[in-house]
Amino acid sequence: MLCFRCFRSNTEKVEGEEKRREVSASPAAASVPSTISTGERSNLTFSTASSAVGTSVSEGSSAVVRPASGSVSSARSIPEQYEERGANSLRRFGFRELRAATSDFSRLLKLGEGGFGSVYKGVVRLPGGPAVGTVVAIKKLNPNGHQGHKQWLAEVHFLGVVEHPNLVKLIGYCADQSKRGPQRLLVYEFMANKTLDDHLFNKAYPVLPWDIRLEVALGAAEGLLYLHEGLEVQVIYRDFKASNILLDEEFRAKLSDFGLAREGPSAGHTHVSTAVMGTLGYAAPDYVETGHLTTKSDVWSFGVVLYEILTGRRSMDRKRPKNEQKLLEWVRLYPAESKQFSKIIDTRLEGHYSKQGTRKIAKLANSCLAKHRRDRPAMREVVESLKQVMQHKELDADGGASAESSPPNEVSRKPTTEDVAVASARRRMLHLAALGENANSIARRRFMLMRAAAAPTLS
Template sequence: MKCFLYFRDKSKSKQSKSAPELKNQNKSDTSSASRTTKSAGSMASPRSIPELYREKGQDLRVFSLPELRDATNGFNRLLKIGEGGFGNVYKGTISPADGQGNPTVVAIKKLNQQGFQGHKEWLAEVQFLSVVSHPNLVKLLGYCSVDGERGIQRLLVYEYMPNKSLENHLFNRTMSTLPWKMRLQIILGAAEGLAYLHEGLEIQVIYRDFKSSNVLLDENFNPKLSDFGLAREGPTGDHTHVSTAVVGTQGYAAPEYIETGHLTVKSDIWSFGVVLYEILTGRRTVERNRPQSEQKLLDWVKQFPADGKRFSMIIDPRLRDQYSLVAARRVAMLANSCLNKNPKDRPTMREVVESLKKAIQESEDGNPSDRNRPESSHSNMANSDRRKDKMGATGTSTSKKKIPPMLQPTKRSIVV
C-alpha cells in the first residue's frame, strides 16, 4: 500500500561514529511545534525524545559498512527478506562487538539511495528505538551511517523476527491458517506495545503507522511493533494535538488526521480498529478484486452488525468454526468503538487491552459450547452463501475443490 506523502532529507556529514542527531527539523512536522513552555516555578516539562536519546543512544552499536556488507554476503539478493519505501531488508549474521561468543542472526535495513522516505525517517527510528524498551517492540541493535563519494549509506540492524509479519499469516494463502486464539494473543501483544507508547513513557509517543505488516512475529509468534520512522511525540501542556504533514498507509489512517493533519494517540486507536477487523475477516482493508460492495473492508462489515444474526458471515472462513462467537462479537464491538468518528469517544489502549483479555478468556471458556450453539446456523448460512458463489447457473458446483480468494500480497512499506 502506498503512503500519502514521502519526503527526503539529505545529510552533509561525512562518517558518523557517534549517535546521530536530528538537525534542521521542519517545525511543521515535529511534535516540538506543539510543546508548551511552562512558567517559572511550575513542574518541569517532560524531556523530548532527542533529550532522552542523548542519554541512551550511546548504548547502540555503531557498525561499519564493510561489517554489514560481510554480514549479508555483499547484500546478496538471496538474503533479501523484505522491501519497502525505506529500501531492502536482508537477513544477516554479525559477530559480537568484542569478538567473543557466537554470531547473531539479524535483520538489516539498507536505505534506498533513490528512495523518498530517506534520512529523516532513519534518524527517527534510531532515536525512538534507542529510548523505548518493551517486550512487544522490536529491538534495535545498532546502525551504520556513512557519507562518501558514492552517496549516503544509512542502515539499521534489528533483532531477527523469523515468523515474518501478521500480514503474511493473515493474507498469504500459501501459509497455514493462523488459529483464532493465536490471532487474539498476537493482537493483545500489539495492543500492549501501543499502550506502552501511549502511557508508559516519560513522554507520549504516537506510533502513526499501525498496520498488520508492522506487527512482526518472533520464533514463538510473540508480536513486536516495528518501523518507527513515522512515530512522533505526543502533545504536551495545554495542546490537544500535534500538527504534522499527513503521512501513513491508505486504509489505516484516521479520517480526522487525513482531513486536518491533527495527530493524537486516538489516531493510533483508529488504525488498531482496522486491524481488528482484518483479524476477524482475513481480508485486507482494500481488495480491488472483490465486488464493488465488498472492496472496502470497513464499508462491507457494516452490513453485518456485531449483535446481528448474520454477523458470523464476516468471520474468516478458514477458521472453520474453530472460534468463539461470543469472543468474536466482543472483538467486533471493540473494533467499532476504536473506529468511532469522534476521536474522544474511542477507548484508550489500556481499555483495549482489558477488552482483549476478556475475549481471550471467553474463547478459552466458551469455545466448545459455541460450536453447539443455535447461532451455529448463522455460520452454516455463511458457508451456504459461499457455496453459492461457486455454483454455476444450473446450481451445480463448478469445482470439486474449495478455491479460496487468491490475493497477491502487497509490498510492505518497511518489513523486518
C-alpha cells in the same frame, strides 16, 4: 503499499518549527546533517515517509493531555532522552561489516522491501553473543526512495529510547560514507515469523489459529499502551498496520518501523498539528481531514487491524467485488448483534474460533472506530477488553468445534487451563512446522531457478 497525494494544508509553519527544533548532536547524525529542506515535504502525502523527531506543537485548546508517567514540565523530549542513554545503548556498525553480514546484500537473503528500502537477513558478531554470530535483520536505506535521513534518524532516536517486550529491539545502526554516497542502515533483532500481514493475507502461510490471533492483538495493544503512557513523553505511533506488527519465534507481537512516530502534544494542547502521513486504509478520518494527530489516531488504526484479524481481509482490497473492497464498509453490513455476523469471520478458520469472543472483538473494534475521537477508548481500556476476550479464546460449540473430536460416550467437561495451554501449544507447533516446510520449499525453488539461470545455453 498504497500511496497518494492529497490536498495542501497550512502545516508549513508547524513543520518549520519542527525543523528548527531538531536535535542533530547524536552519534547517529555525526557524519551528515539531520535536517532536510522543507521543499521535500511541500505536499501532504500518504506514504511510509516520516516527519522529524521534535517537540510537538499544536493549536491552542483548553483541555490538557498529559503522559501517564512523568511531569509535563520536566519531561524530556525523545532526542534528549536519546542523548542521555540511547546513544550508549546502540552499537555503531561499519558498512563493510554489514555488507559482509548479508553476502553483499544478496537477493537470496532479502526479507522484504518498503518505502525505507530493503530488509536483509544477516549474521553479525556481538559482544557476549555466540561465536558463530547472531542472526539479525538489516534494513538498508534506499537513497532514491521516499524516506530519507530524517526518517532514519527518527527511528534511531525512538528505538534507542523505548524498551518493551512488544516493541522491536534496535541493536545498532550504520552511518558511513562510501564511494556510492552516504550509507544509512539499521540493525534489528531477527523476527523469525515475519509479519502479521504475511500470516493473515498470504495464502502460502498456514492459517493463523484464533488463539494466536488474540495473543498477537493483545501484544500489539500493550506495545501501543506503553508508547502512549509508559514514557516521559507521550508517543504517537502513527503507522499502526498489520505489516508493521512483527512476530518472533513464539509469535509474540512486536511493533516495528518508527519512522512515522511523533511525540504527543505538549501541556495545554490536545493534539499535534502535522502533515498528514500514514498508510491508506489505516489513518483516522479526523486526522486525514484536519492534520490533528492524537493517540486516538492510533486507536482508530488498531480498530482497523482488529477487523483484519477477524476477517482475514485487507482494509483495502481492489481485487474483491466493488462492495467488498473497503473492509470497514463491508463489515457494517453484518453487525456483531446480527445473525449473519459469522459471514465476516475468516473462512480459513473453518469455524475453529469462539463465537462469543469474535462478537466481543467486533464490538471493541467498533468502539475504536468511533467517528469522534473523544468517543474512542484509550489503549488502557483496549488492553483490558482484550484480556477479557482472552477468557473466550478456547473453541466453543457455537464457534463450529466438531463434536467428533470427543469420543461419543465421554462426558463433556469444561476445558481446564492446562487443557487450553496444551491445545494452544500443539496448534502453535503445527503452525511452525508447516511454516518451516513452506520456507524450505521456497528456498529449493530459488536454488533451482538460480541453477537454471547459471546453466550454459546450447547454440
